[in-house]
Amino acid sequence: MKQSVNSVNIEGIVSEINLREIDKTQETGKKYVAGEVVVQVADVEGRINMIPVSFISADTKKDGTPNKNYARLMQLKDYNSIASAGLDNATKVQIRNANLTENLFLPQNGTDVISTMKINSNFFTKINETNYTPGATFSVSAFILSMDDEIKNIDGMEQPTGRLVIQAAVVGYADKVEIFKFIAEKQSYIDFVKANWKVGDTVNIGGNVRFIEENVEVEQEVGFGEAEVRKFTKRVKELIITRGSAGPISE
DSSP: OOOOOEEEEEEEEEEEEEEEEEEETTTTSEEEEEEEEEEEEEOTTSOEEEEEEEEEEESBOTTSOBOHHHHHHHGGGGOOOHHHHOGGGOOEEEEEEEEEEEEEEOOTTOOSOEEEEEEEOSOEEEEOGGGOOOEEEEEEEEEEEEEEEEEEEETTEEEEEEEEEEEEEEEOGGGOEEEEEEEEOSHHHHHHHHHHOOTTOEEEEEEEEEEEEEEEEEEEOOSSSSOEEEEEEEEEEEEEEEEEOSSOOOO
16 A cells, blocks of 8 residues: 655644653664653644654664664753743754654553554754744545544533544555544535545545643532532644645545
């Protein structure tokens, strides 16, 4: 199978840096650097996104020559984060040609595997205020598996949200197939997609990456009297469609 387009571009402020140095010289003859950079990005609606970007690299390539990615990632030690230096002194970073990966896991006390997404990249570049254009966008080519109006439990009832959810497959390295959900919110985009895309089409999809927190209140019935209100914070990870191909692409 032909590998899909799968690209994520991010510009934001470094919020946290979690870097681990792993010495596997006894087992593999290599050292590794791995971890995660959390990038703060304000979206067009002013909401703060906290986007984790994972990285990993060995110190040498397969042929034994030095790996430039390893050296570049070690330079993350010199970046300032909001956590370590405060917002005003934190490093602004550009991340190009990152990619989406499917993250499957079994939650505690659960029996159903949950699918979510991660973003991976080994390419981080410091930028200055002059060149800084904050944002987090994605571009993929994907095979549509389903298109459905979104239904959620609202006030104890299953109700449509007005959004369209597209489940689509993206082909990665070595023919690995990963499944992602893409969401159209704007009514004109929803109308266009319904009129021009269908299940079984391969299409180009682009939009904004959304990693935000929402405050949720749930009423829990008690034996008698007023219902108990539980408050908690929910993490939202979504791929919001803002553009796409006019119809199926040739491939």
